[in-house]
Amino acid sequence: MTTLEIRDLHVSVEIENGTKEILKGVNLTVKSGETHAIMGPNGSGKSTLAYSVAGHPKYTVTSGTVTLDGENVLAMTVDQRARAGLFLAMQYPVEVPGVTVSNFLRTAKTAIDGEAPKLRHWVKDVKVAMSNLRMDAEFAERNVNEGFSGGEKKRHEILQMELLHPKMAILDETDSGLDVDALRVVSEGVNRAKESTDVGVLLITHYTRILRYIKPDFVHVFVDGRVAEEGGRELADRLEEEGYDRFLKVQA
């Protein structure tokens, strides 16, 4: 049983003329096996939250805490966070020229587990995971994210989630840019990971359509750098009908 706890998190970025506060006191608790949807309009700070938990150097935590089973996540380097069990499926995965997917996956697996995976099992695991995500075998020999279509990038992110077995996964707009078929395939991958590893999921999305495939236990509405409203699945349905206008008006 793992708990990710975010308390009163304030985060700023450096801009041309000073600093800009983006997160303004975020509170959130995610436990193993739970799926939390974070929904909010563009620019509300969802990606900032994801990057801050993962430790992106661009974002400065000015106050608040993030803990994983009581351990201070904010004191860890980016790679230590990943090895502690955090995973971030990025909205914009990065190209790494000259590094093949297969080399990358093996290196990451070795780093996370602290030892190289048994080759025979590993090769099979990768093959099966790729085929489940409808990824061609030749994909493994391509360079990480180089020339990938939007859908391929997202599949590749979920492939990593399935193979690396994180305790907590933050999925940042994994649904954006996917057509219906791809959305279903990717969602199935997330659900497989949930079933097989009891991973806690923080599902960041702008739209409700992915929630038809991945059922959230909790929904948090994110507006202007903090959680504006929380509820169960029904909150998502309401957002589907009403959109975010209600929250933006309050803000204005």
Added chain:
Amino acid sequence: MSLLTDKATTHTDPSSLASGAAVPDVSRGARKTSFDVADFPVPHGREEDWRFTPVDRLSGLFTDHPTDGLGTGSEAASVTVQAPDEVLVSTLAPGDAPRGTALVPADRAAVVASAQTEKALHLTIPAEAELAEPVRLTVTGHGAGRRSNGHCVIEAKHHSKAMVIVTHEGSADHTGNLEVIVGDGADLTVVTLQQWDDDANHLGQHDALVGNSATYKHIAVTLGGAIVRINSNVRYAGSGGDATLLGVYFADAGQHLEHRSFVDHNAPHCTSHVTYKGALQGQSAHTVWVGDVLIRAEAEGIETYEQNRNLVLTDGARADSVPNLEIETGEIIGAGHASSTGRFDDEQLFYLQARGIPERDARRLVVRGFFADVVSKIRVPEVVDAVMEAIEIELSQATE
């Protein structure tokens, strides 16, 4: 014909920006070559072909002096030759053909080295011979600042297949001319490894004459030395020749590593592919790449592509990258060039670290990835291993 340009350049020569690649005022083909020392005054650094080079530190290589210790048995540099039995090893005096057929000195250093080399090493790979093992030349410098002149003629007779690996180590002020004649249908690979000590200076003119339907590959791997400048040039003796010029370099603090190439497309239906990639780290690490390609009017049906990529790992390093493409006929299959100099990308580092990979390993992965495509083109396992090992060492020094 297709013209391809791809520019994502930060440190490009401004004059080359106007039309993609620069077309020099005077055709590259018109640049002076001569065996007469008097034709090349000592450069002051403002000349087109010396403008990036710290010439003030090279005066020891520009004087018209013989090799230090010549004839005493303790020359400034010694050369050992290890060759399969079929290879003929002899010497050539100035003017003895084929010496002078492929290489005419094109700058001050090359002309004095040529004039001061009474006996050029001559390696002949007989016609139709296929060497099972590479020919190995090892140039060992025996003292920083000691002057060394060298000239080597490699003749690969028609339809032979061979590889020559020239390794440079130790320290000296060395100018080495390499003259390569690739016979019709022959397939020759020349590898030049610069593994000098930190205080060595090395200038080299490597000229190849590529025969009818012959294949020539020149691979420069430059890691050591204070100032190293290798000019790898190609002309064709007939149609259908194929030339591949590859380079890998890694410059540390204070090093000046310069690679120039000139492919003179003077014959129809030939191809040339030039790929140089380098990484830089440390204060005032400086690399230079100047890639000249001239497509003469008679060079119909040729295809050429040249590219240079630089990866700047730290502040204070500088990479100059200048492609020059001169086209005198439109009747070609294609001509293109690409040049880029980029900073190490912290987003790549973040992505890899976010997958649990420690920073040091992530950096290695990115740098190795950067070199992956040029290294895969080398296709000589022992050279690939040496390059990868050297890159590992460079990177581990960086993080210590």
